[in-house]
Amino acid sequence: YKEVVQKLSAVHNDRPFDPVDLSVYWTEFVMKHKGAKHLKAAFRDLNWFQYFSLDVIALLAVLVLSHVFLTVKCVKLCLQKLSKKRKRD
CATH class of the missing domain: 1.20.5 (Single alpha-helices involved in coiled-coils or other helix-helix interfaces)
Incomplete structure (x- = not known):
């Protein structure tokens, strides 16, 4: 059980960007492109x-x-x- 949790933790923590930085990036991206219509569903x-x-x-x-x-x-x-x-x- 401990090994499984450690593997899941490693996968979860292996991120290229900090979540706060990522959210700031996408907020700025949407503002820069005036709503980013190409990203809407x-x-x-x-x-x-x-x-x-x-x-x-x-x-x-x-x-x-x-x-x-x-x-x-x-x-x-x-x-x-x-x-x-x-x-x-």
């Missing part, structure tokens, strides 16, 4: 339909419902054919 440009992935959810729902519908139809058809064969015998 792309989701800010999505509409609400895309943001919540409703298009993907709708597609998956249609696929699942179609699969269930076709499975039920096939089972019903097979049961009808089997019942007709039994009536003939």
